[in-house]
Amino acid sequence: MRSRSKRYTKDAAAAAAAAKVPLEEAVKKIKQWNTTKFDQTVECVLSLGLDARQADQSVRGAISLPHGIGKTLKVIAFCEGEDEAAAKAAGAVEAGSDELVAKVLGGWMDFDVAIAHPRMMGKVGKLGRVLGPQGKMPSPKSGTVTPEIGKAVKDYAAGKVEFRNDSGGNVHAPVGKVSFEAAKLVDNINTFIEMVKKMKPAAAKGTYIKRICISATMSPSVELELS
Secondary structure, three states: OOOOOHHHHHHHHHHHHOOOEOHHHHHHHHHHOOOOOOOOEEEEEEEEOOOOOOHHHOOEEEEOOOOOOOOOOOEEEEOOOHHHHHHHHHOOOEEEOHHHHHHHHOOOOOOOEEEEOHHHHHHHHHHHHHHHHHOOOOOHHHOOEOOOHHHHHHHHHOOOEEEEOOOOOEEEEEEEEOOOOHHHHHHHHHHHHHHHHHOOOOOOOOOOEEEEEEEEOOOOOEEEOOO
16 A cells, blocks of 8 residues: 655645645645645646446646646657648647657657647557557547647647546646646636636536646645536
8 A cells, every 4th residue: 555754644644634726725735735845736637427338428728728737748740741841830749640749659758738730640650559548549629630730839839738627537737847837836726717617518427526636746626616
């Protein structure tokens, strides 16, 4: 069984004993618990009233948060011709066609996001069994299959966040770093929550947002009041 530090155990007990709190207070708690030597990532998790087995009750998208997430992502682009040059100019670590597909099939995975031009999907499709399990397969729904290669690379390299519900109906995403000013974290979290609200599937019945929590990499979670 995994052991927890005395600090974590103390913080977890305090979190468990606390009532649901407003977002501003929750962010304050997370920042107070920042005792590590590295800059922890803050994550927001929404528990949704979805039947995740139903295709018409899925929630999936991508969002550029107003203050970024405090991390530059490694992006690759499957494209040809002028788009290849545009992708590299926008910050792609790799861009190309057949050679890049072969490189990924060969096991190279040193990237966070893959972008693809629609014309390339016939070739990129064979990577589904490799990229799918890692959540890196380009998809129109997430905006990673697009003819605007340069713009997509720039957006994702700057920290555009992809999200999708899991089998339990939960949606989560990084929303910044503990070092961010509290107001910026609040702004990012509110932006993410509002987007998920707007994406409520028409087929979803009953309460849509059942629970919202935030936590940092090495902290317990804090549950938010639902307005």
